[in-house]
Amino acid sequence: MIGRLKGVVEAIGEEAVIVDVHGVGYEVYCPARVLAGMPQTGHAVTLTIETVVREDMIRLYGFASxxxxxxxxxxxxxxxxxxxxxxxxxxxxxxxxxxxxxxxxxxxxxxxxxxxxxxxxxxxxxxxxxKVGSVLASGGDQTFAIPVTRASGDPVVSDAVSALVNLGYAEAEVRKAVARGRDDGLETTADLIRAGLKILSDR
Missing domain, CATH: 1.10.150.20 (5' to 3' exonuclease, C-terminal subdomain)
Incomplete structure (x- = not known):
């Protein structure tokens, strides 16, 4: 299976790009955001590839990461x-x-x-x-349901911790991230979740 393509952009369409790899043109379907950021024709490009094989077709999907x-x-x-x-x-x-x-x-x-x-x-x-957090962290297809221990006292913190732990992040790390957001003066659950996600994704 093809997992990565490194070549030259030959043509860019509405749904796909043609990548020339040593004289072979691969048609790769990409999200609009990836196509919008594609180098101009004639320039080098590297795409992470998902190869899908079915009875009636083989299709390549390309991503920036x-x-x-x-x-x-x-x-x-x-x-x-x-x-x-x-x-x-x-x-x-x-x-x-x-x-x-x-x-x-x-x-x-x-x-x-x-x-x-x-x-x-x-x-x-x-x-x-x-399951989102655990799957992305592991880089695999496993999913894990993690029980949430509700924090007592501050319902805003409790709800933010619950939401982030339910995404699959480790509860100890979540509590540290949310506490940091609270220390920075954030007052709503939504703001704490956003701040927690940023902190956790940077680790």
């Missing part, structure tokens, strides 16, 4: 989300924005992707909220 490819795989574990919808979502939202939307249960942000309605967005949040 391994994390994007993991998201492509994770999204397709959701009922009703195939390759086309996954590409549409990744064409509008980065992995960080997707993680934040899931943590905040913000279906409206996800529906910004073409062809994604409220029902699909709600299902995506429901099915992914307890």
């Amino acid at each position: 391994e994390t994007e490819r993991q998201w492509f795989r994770i999204l397709q574990t959701v009922q009703g989300v195939g390759a086309k919808v996954a590409l549409a979502i990744l064409g509008v939202l980065s992995g960080e924005e997707l993680t934040e939307a899931i943590a905040l249960e913000d279906g409206k942000t996800i529906t910004r992707a073409p062809g994604v309605g409220k029902r699909v967005a709600d299902r995506l949040i429901s099915e992914l909220k307890d």
Whole structure:
């Protein structure tokens, strides 16, 4: 299977790019965000590739990073989300924005992707909220349901910790990240979640 392509951009279309690798042109389907950031024709490019083999076709999907490819795989574990919808979502939202939307249960942000309605967005949040962090951290396809220990006292902190731990991040690290956000004067659960995600993703 092809996992990476390094070559020269030969042509850029609405859905795919042709990458010339030693005289062989590979058609690679990419999210809109990746196509928008593609070098001009004649310039070098490297793409992380997901190869999909079916009875009637072999198709290559290209991404700017391994994390994007993991998201492509994770999204397709959701009922009703195939390759086309996954590409549409990744064409509008980065992995960080997707993680934040899931943590905040913000279906409206996800529906910004073409062809994604409220029902699909709600299902995506429901099915992914307890596994995103662990899958991306491990780089694999395993999922882990982590029980949440509710913090007593401050309900804002408790809700932020709950949301982040449910994404699969270690509770001890989550509590440190949320505490730092609280020390910085953040007062709402949404702000603490955003700050916690930034701290945890930087580690």
